[in-house]
Amino acid sequence: xxxxxxxxxxxxxxxxxxxxxxxxxxxxxxxxxxxxxxxxxxxxxxxxxxxxxxxxxxxxxxxxxxxxxxxxxxxxxxxxxxxxxxxxxxxxxxxxxxxxxxxxxxxxxxxxxxxxxxxxxxxxxxxxxxxxxxxxxxxxxxxxxxxxxxxxxxxxxxxxxxxxxxxxxxxxxxxxxxxxxxxxxxxxxxxxxxxxxxxxxxxxxxxxxxxxxxxxxxxxxxxxxxxxxxxxxxxxxxxxxxxxxxxxxxxxxxxxxxxxxxxxxxxxxxxxxxxxxxxxxxxxxxxxxxxxxxxxxxxxxx
Amino acid sequence: xxxxxxxxxxxxxxxxxxxxxxxxxxxxxxxxxxxxxxxxxxxxxxxxxxxxxxxxxxxxxxxxxxxxxxxxxxxxxxxxxxxxxxxxxxxxxxxxxxxxxxxxxxxxxxxxxxxxxxxxxxxxxxxxxxxxxxxxxxxxxxxxxxxxxxxxxxxxxxxxxxxxxxxxxxxxxxxxxxxxxxxxxxxxxxxxxxxxxxxxxxxxxxxxxxxxxxxxxxxxxxxxxxxxxxxxxxxxxxxx
Numbered sequence: 001x002x003x004x005x006x007x008x009x010x011x012x013x014x015x016x017x018x019x020x021x022x023x024x025x026x027x028x029x030x031x032x033x034x035x036x037x038x039x040x041x042x043x044x045x046x047x048x049x050x051x052x053x054x055x056x057x058x059x060x061x062x063x064x065x066x067x068x069x070x071x072x073x074x075x076x077x078x079x080x081x082x083x084x085x086x087x088x089x090x091x092x093x094x095x096x097x098x099x100x101x102x103x104x105x106x107x108x109x110x111x112x113x114x115x116x117x118x119x120x121x122x123x124x125x126x127x128x129x130x131x132x133x134x135x136x137x138x139x140x141x142x143x144x145x146x147x148x149x150x151x152x153x154x155x156x157x158x159x160x161x162x163x164x165x166x167x168x169x170x171x172x173x174x175x176x177x178x179x180x181x182x183x184x185x186x187x188x189x190x191x192x193x194x195x196x197x198x199x200x201x202x203x204x205x206x207x208x209x210x211x212x213x214x215x216x217x218x219x220x221x222x223x224x225x226x227x228x229x230x231x232x233x234x235x236x237x238x239x240x241x242x243x244x245x246x247x248x249x250x251x252x253x254x255x256x257x258x259x260x261x262x263x264x265x266x267x268x269x270x271x272x273x274x275x276x277x278x279x280x281x282x283x284x285x286x287x288x289x290x291x292x293x294x295x296x297x298x299x300x301x302x
Numbered sequence: 303x304x305x306x307x308x309x310x311x312x313x314x315x316x317x318x319x320x321x322x323x324x325x326x327x328x329x330x331x332x333x334x335x336x337x338x339x340x341x342x343x344x345x346x347x348x349x350x351x352x353x354x355x356x357x358x359x360x361x362x363x364x365x366x367x368x369x370x371x372x373x374x375x376x377x378x379x380x381x382x383x384x385x386x387x388x389x390x391x392x393x394x395x396x397x398x399x400x401x402x403x404x405x406x407x408x409x410x411x412x413x414x415x416x417x418x419x420x421x422x423x424x425x426x427x428x429x430x431x432x433x434x435x436x437x438x439x440x441x442x443x444x445x446x447x448x449x450x451x452x453x454x455x456x457x458x459x460x461x462x463x464x465x466x467x468x469x470x471x472x473x474x475x476x477x478x479x480x481x482x483x484x485x486x487x488x489x490x491x492x493x494x495x496x497x498x499x500x501x502x503x504x505x506x507x508x509x510x511x512x513x514x515x516x517x518x519x520x521x522x523x524x525x526x527x528x529x530x531x532x533x534x535x536x537x538x539x540x541x542x
Binding site for chain 2: 270271
């Protein structure tokens with residue numbers, strides 16, 4: 001960005017804000033050489049992360065996840081469907097990611113965000129291939145009825161690390177999900193039982209009680225920026241726009257690699273850099289596991 | 303370890319490659335790339351005056367349009383477009399033609415596994431054919447990890463479905479095609495990853511094993527790419 005010599009001289013003369021706007025890359029590099037970032041984080045530290053479960057009352061499972069100021073709201077709605085003939089005893093999960101214009105100045109009304117379908121595809125690939133949810137568990141009556149889980153994730157504030165936050169909110173929503181009670185009616189159709197009906201109905205419910213899904217090997221992710229020899233964990237939107245090489249690593253709770261995603265970028269990733277990224281991700285996975293467990297235990301106390 | 307593959311290939315063997323340049327007359331550059339039965343056609347239009355929203359006064363803009371074999375453009379195609387765009391952005395010299403747009407159109411002719419790597423290779427040849435300034439070429443390869451832990455290269459569609467997980471890896475082409483050997487210090491450039499996309503669960507060690515094998519196999523691809531680019535554009539070249 002700009003002429004390197006000119007900016008070197010200017011850095012002592014102009015105001016910090018002006019320098020930041022004129023030479024964003026130089027501004028960051030000056031920080032990085034001191035092993036610090038403009039928001040006072042060390043290079044390998046992620047931003048503060050919070051999860052609130054049950055944010056949407058009308059959904060069967062929901063969660064609001066925040067990493068720094070990036071905010072995602074995930075909600076799951078369960079519906080009964082007829083399973084396809086190829087997989088008669090499996091349910092289905094449909095994942096959609098939305099970026100409304102409120103989330104970022106880059107997204108304009110009437111023009112869908114370019115990132116949205118890509119994140120959406122990445123999310124469904126990750127969640128379905130990680131084996132977190134057993135689709136067999138979503139079956140009600142083999143060949144007749146199964147659950148369709150519609151997971152919708154809304155980005156309320158896009159400030160970098162979109163995929164990480166979206167995945168965290170999705171995972172949290174699944175751990176909050178309660179599968180409702182249903183029963184067969186006289187026509188052989190599945191009907192939902194409301195709370196009051198539950199005791200009085202003489203019909204046998206298909207599933208005995210509200211239950212939670214068993215989640216095995218939950219995936220967690222961390223996005224890192226590679227810039228020269230520096231590795232920056234959990235970038236903000238500003239950092240993402242200035243330093244373009246992003247690596248997203250998804251590990252599950254047993255430290256297996258679910259995805260290593262690096263779509264191009266000017267910096268080449270060598271084996272050593274990837275190993276470092278994986279090491280940072282391992283630590284982050286432990287942090288995220290703890291945060292999720294805490295959120296669940298808070299929910300159970302209420 | 304001996305591995306049986308349906309088409310009798312060894313673990314590291316690629317399918318027969320074929321590449322022809324300048325196959326379309328209206329496009330500024332075009333190429334078709336075959337890997338076995340996977341065939342992709344790439345066309346490049348540009349650099350042309352950019353009147354698009356993503357126009358940048360400092361850099362050239364690259365847009366990728368992915369046309370599937372049948373049906374509408376969905377999320378998968380959008381993702382491929384994004385990966386291809388970022389990959390090509392990283393190998394092209396964008397500052398030479400600022401304020402322009404270069405369009406790359408990918409038409410899938412037949413998909414028999416390793417589709418994205420095939421498209422990246424095709425796009426690369428098409429860019430060279432169009433004379434777009436580039437830092438280096440990219441060679442893309444698909445590695446599959448089987449349930450029992452062995453790794454195979456360049457799978458067919460059937461193999462892709464049977465495997466536990468796979469990785470699409472893109473490496474820079476080997477440097478000694480342009481520079482005299484021994485001029486690169488430290489880790490050779492062709493060991494750096496331009497793009498990595500994985501699908502399915504694998505252990506971290508498996509991934510590094512894939513990297514190693516993919517890198518070795520990409521050297522062969524890179525040789526083939528160089529040989530076919532040195533030929534006359536209308537000749538179609540073939541290799542086993």
